[in-house]
Amino acid sequence: MTTATRPIVYHIPVCPFSQRLEILLGLKGQRDAVEFRTVDITKPRDPELLRKANGTTALPMMELPDGRILKESLVLLDYLDETLPGGPIRRAAPYDRAVERMLIAKEGPFATQGYVFVMNADPERRAAHQAKMDALWRDLDTFLVQHNPQGDFLFDRFGLAEAVFTPLFMRFWFLGYYEGYDLPADAIRARRWREACLAHPAAQQVTREEIVKLYYDYALGAGNGALVEGRTRSSFVFTPDWRERPWPSPDKYGRRATDAELGLV
Numbered sequence: 001m002t003t004a005t006r007p008i009v010y011h012i013p014v015c016p017f018s019q020r021l022e023i024l025l026g027l028k029g030q031r032d033a034v035e036f037r038t039v040d041i042t043k044p045r046d047p048e049l050l051r052k053a054n055g056t057t058a059l060p061m062m063e064l065p066d067g068r069i070l071k072e073s074l075v076l077l078d079y080l081d082e083t084l085p086g087g088p089i090r091r092a093a094p095y096d097r098a099v100e101r102m103l104i105a106k107e108g109p110f111a112t113q114g115y116v117f118v119m120n121a122d123p124e125r126r127a128a129h130q131a132k133m134d135a136l137w138r139d140l141d142t143f144l145v146q147h148n149p150q151g152d153f154l155f156d157r158f159g160l161a162e163a164v165f166t167p168l169f170m171r172f173w174f175l176g177y178y179e180g181y182d183l184p185a186d187a188i189r190a191r192r193w194r195e196a197c198l199a200h201p202a203a204q205q206v207t208r209e210e211i212v213k214l215y216y217d218y219a220l221g222a223g224n225g226a227l228v229e230g231r232t233r234s235s236f237v238f239t240p241d242w243r244e245r246p247w248p249s250p251d252k253y254g255r256r257a258t259d260a261e262l263g264l265v
Contacts, residue, residue, distance in 0.1 A: 004035060004063070004065050005065055006033060006034060006035055006065065007033075007034050007035070007062050007063065007064055007065065007080075008034070008035045008036075008037055008062065008063045009021060009034050009035070009036050009037070009060050009061070009062050009063075009076070010037050010039050010049060010059055010060060010061045010062075010063070011036055011037070011038065011039065011059050011060040011061075012038070012039060012041055012059055012060075012236075013036075013038055014206060014210065014211070014214050014215075014236075015059060015060065016111075016167030016168055016170065016171045017059070017060060017073035017167070018036075018059065018060040018073070019166075019167040019170070019203075019205050019206065020073050020074075020076075020077055020163050020164055020167055021034065021060060021073065021076055021077065021080065022036075022205050023163045023166060023167070023202050023203050023205070024077055024080055024081060024089055024160075024163050025080065025084075026201075026202035026203075027086075027089050027158070027163065027202050028080075028081070028084055028085070028086030028087065028089060029086045030080075030084045030085065030086050033080075033084050034062075034080070038238075039059060040225075040237075040238060041059075041224055041225035041236060042225040042233075042234040042236050042237050043225075045057055052069055053069065053071070054069075056071070058071065058072075060073060060076065062076050062079070074104070074164070077160065077163065077164070078090070081160070089159055089160050089163065090159070090160045091155065091159065091160070096155060099147055099154070100154065100155075100159065100160055100161050102143070103140075103143055103147075103154055103161045104160065104161050104164050106136075106139065106140060106143070107164050107165060107168065109136060110136050110140070110165075110168060111168050113129070113132050113133055113136055114133065114168060114171065114172050114175060115218070115223070116129065117129040117130070117132075117133055117175060117179060117181070118174050118175055118178055118179065118215070118218055118219050119218055119219070119220075119221045119223060120221075121220070121221045121253075123253045126179065129179075130179075130181060133175070133181065133183075134183070134184045134187075137183040137184055137187045137190050138184060138186070138187050138190075140187070140190045140193070141186075141187040141188070141189050141190035144189045144190060144193055145189045149189065152192055152193065152196035153193065153196060153197075154193075158196075158197065158200045158202065158203075162193075162197050162200070162203075163202075163203075165197065166197040166198065166200070166203045167203075167206075169194050169197055169198055170198065170203075170206055170208075170211060171211055171215070173208045173211045173212060174211055174212060174215045174218065174219060177208075177212045177250050178212075178219040178250055178252045179252075180250075209242070209243075209247070210242050212247065212248070213235065213242045213245055213247065213248065214235055214236055214242055215235070216235040216248045216257070216262065217234055217235040217236065219252040220252060220256060222234075228256065230256070230258075231258070231259050231264075232259055232265075233259050233264040233265065235248075235262060235264070237264060240263055240264065244263060245262060245263030245264070246261070246262070246263050248261075248262055
């Protein structure tokens with residue numbers, strides 16, 4: 001059993017699913033209500049942490065003060081929103097809450113396609129991945145036009161749906177850098193939503209430079225701290241700090257950078 005007096009979240013600092021929790025805490029004015037403990041995914045997982053997670057490695061994971069464990073970022077968002085002071089971030093009215101959940105339900109396919117796109121190693125398949133990503137953006141655009149055509153957010157303020165999607169918008173900076181991708185020009189409402197989310201004060205935990213540098217290996221098809229062939233260090237290592245590293249080449253389909261060229265040694 002833990003001796004902590006507040007929940008502990010085991011996380012990867014640059015993980016979008018963990019950033020969701022940080023955004024929610026910021027919106028509620030409860031940034032210190034949770035203790036974040038960093039996990040280095042470039043190293044074998046700590047046996048004690050694996051025991052707590054029943055052998056799974058997915059993060060973030062929350063340990064409550066009494067030792068009970070909760071998983072899945074959307075579950076953790078709901079739990080923190082319901083148990084911490086600061087007023088609910090989720091919508092209160094039943095219909096609004098249902099609309100909010102319908103939009104949040106779209107995040108799974110959206111996140112998956114973004115990561116599949118950046119990890120694609122075949123330039124011949126790039127157009128197909130772009131078409132799928134475009135379709136998902138247009139679907140979001142249609143939904144937002146239906147429910148709040150003139151607004152910036154889904155409703156009148158940055159809410160739970162925004163806390164869910166904004167970290168993905170930030171991670172998809174890697175699509176712009178490594179694939180030259182941007183959402184379709186006709187997705188005007190979705191673009192306005194994205195820009196309003198990216199600019200919100202509660203969602204400034206990461207930068208474009210950080211995402212581009214740390215996710216270089218993802219662009220080569222190696223996710224979750226896995227090593228790229230011919231390399232000895234992951235782009236997700238904590239040292240050297242990402243700020244001290246050079247920007248990698250955006251040509252993901254060309255010659256792969258060495259550890260030295262990435263500033264990892």
